[in-house]
Amino acid sequence: MLLQVVLLLLHCLASTLGQYELCKSLVSTDEGSVWEHYACQPKSASMKDYMRIKVDPPGITCGNPPERFCTLENPYLCSDECDASNPDLAHPPQLMQDRERNGLITYWQTVTWRRHPEPLLANITMSWNKSLELTDDIQITFEYGRPTIMILDKSMDHGHSWQPYQFYADDCLDAFNMQPKRVRDLSPANITRVICTEHYSRWVGSKNDKNVKFEVRARFAVFAGSRLQNMDSLYTRMESMKGLRDFFTFTNLRLRLLRPALGGTYVQRDNLLKYFYAISNIDVPARCKCNLHASQCLLQDGNLQCQCEHNTTGQDCQRCKKGFKAKSWKAGSYLPAPNGTPNICTIAGSPSGSNCECYGHSNRCSYIDYLNIITCVSCKHNTRGQNCQHCRLGYFRNASAELDDESVCIECNCNQMGSVHDRCNSTGFCQCKDGATGAKCDDCVPGYYWKQGCYPNLCDEEMLLCQNGGTCYQNQKCICPPEFKGVLCQHSRCEAGKDCNTASSPHFSTATLLLCTLLGHLLTRLTPH
Secondary structure, eight states, X not given: OHHHHHHHHHHHHHHHHOTXXXXXXXXXXXXXXXXXXXXXXXXXXXXXXXXXXXXXXXXXXXXXXXXXXXXXXXXXXXOEXXXXXXXXXXXXXXXXXXXXXXXXXXXEEBOOSTTTTSOOOEEEEEEEEEEEEEOSOEEEEETTOOOSEEEXXXXXXXXXXXXXXXXXXXXXXXXXXXXXXXXXXXXXXXXXXXXXXXXXTSOOOXXXXXXXXXXXXXXXXXXXXXXXOOHHHHHHHHHHSTTHHHHTEEXXXXXXXXXXXXXXXXXXXXXXXXXXXXXXXXXXXXXXXXXXXXXXXXXXTTEEEEOOOTTEESTTSOEEOTTOOSSOOOOOBOOSTTTOBOOOOOOTTOOBTTBOOOTTSOXXXXXXXXXXXXXXXXXXXXXXXXXXXXXXXXXXXXXXXXXXXXXXXXXXXXXXXXXXXEEEOTTSOEEEOTTXXXXXXXXXXXXXXXXXXXXXXXXXSSSOOOSTTOEEETTTEEEOOTTEESTTSOEESSOTTSOOGGGGSOOOOHHHHHHHHHHHHHHHHHSOO
């Protein structure tokens, strides 16, 4: 009976928590109680409470200076006023994310279309400084008519680059040269396709329908069923279908309002005060993207922060904690259902199930019986060691790369002529032969010259000066005057005991004298008498 009660409580707890909302639980084993880890993610929440809103261009918000406006339903009753200096008549951007009290609707409003035919354009940028994942439909509530043309954009890199999420127009072909589509027209193969819809842009009366949606549930339903009862199927597709999970991921959203509601007619130039944009609410149901390594996401120092588990860290739990790099970082997985795979970061040298962690440099391990260890086999990327955590001889560690980086080991590139061998120390410096210097031993210290290696200077201006007027040539030899010889021109060419008076005159060899004599006779014969 007690067991049944416990099981019932556990079932109720699981139902309360929902799927993938538990990162770990304490379970009993033969060795005692141990933590069992699961893939986990935060609950969905309304992200409008955390978003930062920016509206541009400057001056697009009404009220400065004050101006009158009317509505499409009462186009000639233009007694309403927008005045930024009066709190009761102001319509600032923050009213798009406030919570209406006492049934009073508050909204942001733009200037009227006084400058027609110049386009009335407005951009609304929403930022969170955090990666988020959509969990339900985005809904924008427009007072006094939905735009006839607008675009919803998203960014995944904090606004550095943008891509369209969906196009909206009363005539998609005319506005964007796109055929109109609904999400229900999409198939599993093209569910991430960016479409243009006419469903939210045609005039139906401002009081009848104010909402514009980006339909998320309908896309989920393609895999999970119309009531989203088969979420396992959706999560399986998230893992297997390239780009599906990224499709619902964003850091920023942007609304580009390109043409206001027209009331179902053409622009009536005699009354432009009835054309403007007004938004009372933007709802963005989403969860913090924590890469399935956290079940909570809290506001810290003004920013959303995943409360990371599985020895991960970072705003999105996107890397391993320091000291837990034995297992290279990997996002958690929804598979296998129902608890997924946590892909925990582990301490260097610790076992990871039955596998040995090799920092991504090997996918094979071997058990060495007599040492009782598991070691990586055939380490790639010039690594070696039990966990491929060291560099091969002739390579050194790249200090700017993580251990799981393919470029973690850099070749020493020691100069063969100047170095003792091809190995270097941990900072990349090679062991040099005498006279050689430099990180790669490809230069010479003072007093040496390079000639396929470093050799001592025979002469220079500081150490070994050439004697008797000799000049030093490239530190390698002395060029001697005719009357001196020797490495340093230190010996006289005159032999001891002989007359050296002619030592300064040119010395010619016997062969040279004979050649000169023959040339003289030849010239005598050729010269006419």
